[in-house]
Amino acid sequence: MDLDAILKQVSKAQLLSIVDSASKKIAVWFGSVSAGKTVASLIAFLIAVRLAPRKGLIIIVGKTLATIYANVFVLLQDRDIFGAKISSQVIYTPGATSAIILGREVLLIGANNAESVGKIQGKTVVLAYVDEAVLLPEAFWNMLVSRLRVDGARLLATMNPASMNHWMRKEWILKAAQKNLIAFHFTMKDNPRLPAGYEADMEAAYTGVFYDRMIKGEWTNAAGAVYPMWDEKRHVIRFEDMPRIAQVLADGIDFGVSNASAALRVGITREERPRLVLMDEWRYDPRDHHGATLAPSDQAAMYRAWLREQHTPYEAFQTPTYNIVDPAALAFTAELRKFDEITVQGAHNKVLPGIATVSRLLANDRLIVTDRCKGFTTEVTEYRWDPKATAEGEDDVIKEDDHSLDAARYGIHTTRSMWQYDLEAA
Numbered sequence: 001m002d003l004d005a006i007l008k009q010v011s012k013a014q015l016l017s018i019v020d021s022a023s024k025k026i027a028v029w030f031g032s033v034s035a036g037k038t039v040a041s042l043i044a045f046l047i048a049v050r051l052a053p054r055k056g057l058i059i060i061v062g063k064t065l066a067t068i069y070a071n072v073f074v075l076l077q078d079r080d081i082f083g084a085k086i087s088s089q090v091i092y093t094p095g096a097t098s099a100i101i102l103g104r105e106v107l108l109i110g111a112n113n114a115e116s117v118g119k120i121q122g123k124t125v126v127l128a129y130v131d132e133a134v135l136l137p138e139a140f141w142n143m144l145v146s147r148l149r150v151d152g153a154r155l156l157a158t159m160n161p162a163s164m165n166h167w168m169r170k171e172w173i174l175k176a177a178q179k180n181l182i183a184f185h186f187t188m189k190d191n192p193r194l195p196a197g198y199e200a201d202m203e204a205a206y207t208g209v210f211y212d213r214m215i216k217g218e219w220t221n222a223a224g225a226v227y228p229m230w231d232e233k234r235h236v237i238r239f240e241d242m243p244r245i246a247q248v249l250a251d252g253i254d255f256g257v258s259n260a261s262a263a264l265r266v267g268i269t270r271e272e273r274p275r276l277v278l279m280d281e282w283r284y285d286p287r288d289h290h291g292a293t294l295a296p297s298d299q300a301a302m303y304r305a306w307l308r309e310q311h312t313p314y315e316a317f318q319t320p321t322y323n324i325v326d327p328a329a330l331a332f333t334a335e336l337r338k339f340d341e342i343t344v345q346g347a348h349n350k351v352l353p354g355i356a357t358v359s360r361l362l363a364n365d366r367l368i369v370t371d372r373c374k375g376f377t378t379e380v381t382e383y384r385w386d387p388k389a390t391a392e393g394e395d396d397v398i399k400e401d402d403h404s405l406d407a408a409r410y411g412i413h414t415t416r417s418m419w420q421y422d423l424e425a426a
């Protein structure tokens with residue numbers, strides 16, 4: 001199979017985008033998940049590699065080398081999509097910073113912070129492919145565009161939409177004509193190979209702002225309540241009524257000195273359709289103790305005492321498999337590591353993916369909370385997106401009274417590989 005054969009099996013939207021992208025210097029594909037953006041843009045990229053002038057670099061940019069491999073090379077090397085003839089001309093060893101594609105050398109660049117700009121400063125780029133462009137620092141994108149100095153230089157990029165004020169939308173997509181840019185909006189309907197039922201599954205997997213972005217593929221602001229689906233009647237149960245627990249997965253722990261510390265225990269039920277439960281909560285809030293702050297060592301000792309005094313009436317005594325701690329809490333983590341029975345694990349603490357996970361569970365009634373988790377149930381109704389971040393095109397939450405929420409998010413999101421299958425297969 002060669003490029004002509006591949007072009008015969010694309011959707012109409014994919015084909016049009018591949019053709020039209022060639023008319024502009026910059027082409028961006030944005031839209032919902034699994035919409036066929038990456039496949040379409042990679043076909044356009046392969047054509048551009050064939051046509052690229054010999055002078056100047058060809059680069060592939062992503063957040064990290066690992067994401068470039070997972071999102072770009074896995075697809076390029078998929079013979080069912082690109083055919084053996086093309087896939088065999090994509091030569092790449094995971095971890096390497098260069099690849100050979102259709103006989104041309106291609107450099108791989110991870111751009112996950114402001115300093116990454118240095119990696120392309122002073123270079124001349126003839127062709128660039130950018131994966132997940134909205135996750136790049138704006139300065140990197142601007143620098144990249146300024147590197148497209150040769151005649152016929154091109155830039156192709158894909159992304160899921162972010163906030164309406166995101167620099168990509170405001171400065172580039174809305175100013176397309178002026179920037180010599182063309183933008184394509186894809187949804188799952190534009191993917192010619194979506195398995196039956198997949199779209200419905202994905203629709204159930206996202207809610208609120210994440211639904212608008214990942215399913216509708218629209219630029220949307222995160223505003224108002226972070227967990228608008230929270231409903232005490234639906235989500236809170238009495239501790240005494242907790243279903244049988246199959247496994248205590250983790251305690252998620254947020255640590256503070258002048259702010260509250262909290263640990264939220266996450267269990268998975270032994271039900272026909274398993275659910276996650278926030279079973280119990282430990283908190284130390286100086287505000288409840290006349291402002292008395294406690295050192296990390298004292299708090300670690302208190303938390304350990306709480307662990308030991310646990311007697312779960314519904315099942316044999318179980319301790320959490322993991323104790324998942326905010327990775328920023330270095331001193332507290334070091335104290336916990338002194339205790340043999342505590343298995344400290346750094347939390348996956350990226351706010352947005354964690355909130356998306358918790359939202360999805362709440363919206364689909366896959367997470368319940370016992371009335372012992374008072375910090376959580378108090379904070380959850382007050383949790384708001386930050387309008388100041390929204391104005392700057394970013395997504396952030398107002399960081400006050402979010403300690404039990406953070407602890408629960410760490411515990412739930414970090415352990416997702418332990419429960420995902422059981423919850424979703426049922």
Ligand SMILES: Nc1ncnc2c1ncn2[C@@H]1O[C@H](COP(=O)(O)OP(=O)(O)OP(=O)(O)O)[C@@H](O)[C@H]1O
Binds near residue numbers: 011032039081193
């Ligand atoms: N023309 C095509 N031929 C064969 N398979 C395709 C085609 N278009 C899409 N697919 C299949 O659909 C999957 C999803 O497409 P793609 O990776 O391009 O989506 P995407 O819009 O980039 O999604 P995401 O936002 O999740 O990255 C691909 O991995 C591939 O298996």
Ligand SMILES: [Mg+2]
Binds near residue numbers: 037038071
């Ligand atoms: Mg993609």
